[in-house]
Amino acid sequence: MATGKVRVQEFLSRLPLFNEVSEAELDRLAAGTTEVKVARGEMIFRRGDPCLGQHSVVYGQVKLLLVSPTGGEKVVRLIGPGGSFGEALMFLGKDYVVSAEALVDSLLLHVSRAAIMQEIENDSGFACKMLASLSQRLHSLMKDVEAYSLRSGTDRVVSYLLKHGCEQDDCSFRLETSKTVIASRLNLTPEHFSRILHDLGGRGLITVKGREIIIPDRAALENHQD
Template identity: 30%
Template structure:
């Protein structure tokens, strides 16, 4: 991870569309963004470990970040894959001193890194920033509940089918998409082991799903929707 730099105007514009910033006035937005710097990260960079003292929260400008919790037996449980526009760690603004999960960069990424102490100092004079943070946390909670329900109710092929249907580009009764990341990261995003993802794609061949690297073609949208 390189030395932190000032946010560029383009990066500020990108952040302006993020949920944690988008509802703020211009002055509030500028005050919050003044607490942030840009950091460029490489794949496998560790941003922080579970239990580390929390100094920052983050917003993803480009790339992907994996949030996970290590177990005592050495295994790791994936919690969330953060995509451009997502933020993480902002719950520590309101409560907590240590990170309660680990964060690892999975693709070349540029992140906005917010100083927690500086943001906390803003809240007394700029309470609407706190409301924006709560709104972001509420969205995280709802998204987590949706993921949990999906994990409990859907089989692996159904999870993959659902992802394909919500991310593909339809063309009549067919569709296509190109994954923005490796299939191993898709497996983590869907809460599947890599071998379970491979079996799910194999099961979806009967619905006309063909996979070539990151490119996926769907020849029968109706059948995929039935699955």
């Protein structure tokens, strides 16, 4: 885990949203940026809090979630280093519609709405990049909705494993977070998620060792159907 001083301009310049802005623009954005350190399990914001800017993850992991009146939890999105969230609501001037919680000790950068809006006023090209970023996020969201609505649980799990695994055979990787959180992200119960992993393991398509997953034959997993 990184613990040194964050070079804010350098970090922002690596984000898709800001990777083509000038040094002067980065300096102004950095002036409107604050570091936010959160411990594992700490809430970053809750649904209904005002959205006053955009967050980016320097290190750690954050989950965006919805909580039902009975306390049930639905994970909407998992965000790791280099990921960002909050842009759309920031422009709308709306309160957060989800809550955000740190899954591990994390460091975030919060770029204020005022700093971003000032750059938009100064440069129409900056506004176009913001629109492109939001459009990409919307496209990803629509693909998620399609997957949850039209694809089986097994297909969702297989797609997740292929996305996070290696390109070559006999490659192992570690699940990014707990199986319970991943199950919620895939719109599955933890029990259903575990059954699917067990079934895939029984077919020889994967090997599960705790949170470590081994895919012996990637092509076979890609071709797997219910």
